[in-house]
Amino acid sequence: MILQVKELSKSYGKKLAVNKISFSVEEGQIFALLGPNGAGKTTTLKCILGLRKEDSGKIYLGGTYAYLPEKKELYKYLTVEKMIEITQNISKMFRKEKAVELINDFKISLKEKIANLSHGMLTQVYISLVFAEDVDIYFLDEPTWGLDPLMRSKVIELVRKMSLEGKTIVYTSHILPEVEKVADVVAIMNHGKILELDFLDNLKEKYVACVVGKNENVEGYLFKETEKENVYITLKEKAIGKIEPVTFENIFEAIVRTDKRTANL
Ligand SMILES: Nc1ncnc2c1ncn2[C@@H]1O[C@H](COP(=O)(O)OP(=O)(O)OP(=O)(O)O)[C@@H](O)[C@H]1O
Known part of the structure; x- marks a missing residue:
C-alpha cells in the first residue's frame, strides 16, 4: 500500500469539509475520487499533501509525489521553456526531456508565453510539468477540466500509460465516462463523506x-x-x-x- 487515509476530518470554521473518511491506495492503482462540487475532494488531497492541516485522522504516504492543483496557474510572464528550466532547478525528480516531449505532443510551442495560452493549453503545460516528475504517486485535481474531448482522451491515455509503468495515480473528476475508461478504484464522496468505495468493476x-x-x-x-x-x-x-x-x-x-x-x- 502506498497511501492510507484513516478517519480523516477537516473543517473550515463551522463547515465540516471532510468527515472521517478512510481509504487506501495500492501501488500502480488508478484511484478516482468522485463527487459533486463541494464534496470535499480537494480538501482531502490537500490534507494528504500537507497543504492543509487535518483536524483528526491519520495519513500514511509511502512514496515521492507530484501534484496538479485544481487552480492551474503558472507564472504569466514566462515562456513555457523558461517554466521548464525553473522547474528543473527546483525539483530533483524533474526530467526536462520528458516535459519537452509531452509539451511537443500537445503541440504547444516552447517559445510561447504562459499568458498567451488558453485555459486548456495551460492545463496541458501543467500536466506535462507534473508528469515529467519521476515520482511514485501523482495527485491530479481535475486534470481534464476545461479540455476538449480529444485532449481529455490524450490526458486519460497518459494516465493509463503512467499506471502501466507502475506509477500510482490519485485523481478527482466530475466526468464519469472518463473515469469509467481508466479508474481501477472509485470513491464517491458527498458532503465530506465517502458513500461508496470499491473497484469500478465490482x-x-x-x-x-x-x-x-x-x-x-x-x-x-x-x-x-x-x-x-x-x-x-x-x-x-x-x-x-x-x-x-x-x-x-x-x-x-x-x-x-x-x-x-x-x-x-
Ligand atoms: N479555504 C476554505 N475556506 C472555507 N471553506 C472552504 C475552503 N475550502 C473549501 N471550503 C469548503 O469546504 C467544502 C469542500 O470543498 P472542496 O474544495 O474540498 O470540495 P471539492 O469536492 O473539491 O469541490 P469542487 O469539485 O467544487 O472543487 C465546500 O463546502 C467548500 O465551500
Whole structure:
C-alpha cells in the first residue's frame, strides 16, 4: 500500500469539509475520487499533501509525489521553456526531456508565453510539468477540466500509460465516462463523506435498478418516481420487483442524490 487515509476530518470554521473518511491506495492503482462540487475532494488531497492541516485522522504516504492543483496557474510572464528550466532547478525528480516531449505532443510551442495560452493549453503545460516528475504517486485535481474531448482522451491515455509503468495515480473528476475508461478504484464522496468505495468493476456489478409499486419499500436509493412506480437503485441481493441493469452514471447519481442514512444500505 502506498497511501492510507484513516478517519480523516477537516473543517473550515463551522463547515465540516471532510468527515472521517478512510481509504487506501495500492501501488500502480488508478484511484478516482468522485463527487459533486463541494464534496470535499480537494480538501482531502490537500490534507494528504500537507497543504492543509487535518483536524483528526491519520495519513500514511509511502512514496515521492507530484501534484496538479485544481487552480492551474503558472507564472504569466514566462515562456513555457523558461517554466521548464525553473522547474528543473527546483525539483530533483524533474526530467526536462520528458516535459519537452509531452509539451511537443500537445503541440504547444516552447517559445510561447504562459499568458498567451488558453485555459486548456495551460492545463496541458501543467500536466506535462507534473508528469515529467519521476515520482511514485501523482495527485491530479481535475486534470481534464476545461479540455476538449480529444485532449481529455490524450490526458486519460497518459494516465493509463503512467499506471502501466507502475506509477500510482490519485485523481478527482466530475466526468464519469472518463473515469469509467481508466479508474481501477472509485470513491464517491458527498458532503465530506465517502458513500461508496470499491473497484469500478465490482461497483457496476453489485448494483441494479428495481421497479416496484408505490407502496413497496426497497432498501436502496430512490432513483426515479413515476405516477405508479418507484425505481430504486440497490444492491443486487436487496432487489425486488422488476430488475433492470444500471450504468455507472445511474449509480453515481443515485448515491450522490440520496443521503445514505435514508437509503438504509
Ligand atoms: N479555504 C476554505 N475556506 C472555507 N471553506 C472552504 C475552503 N475550502 C473549501 N471550503 C469548503 O469546504 C467544502 C469542500 O470543498 P472542496 O474544495 O474540498 O470540495 P471539492 O469536492 O473539491 O469541490 P469542487 O469539485 O467544487 O472543487 C465546500 O463546502 C467548500 O465551500
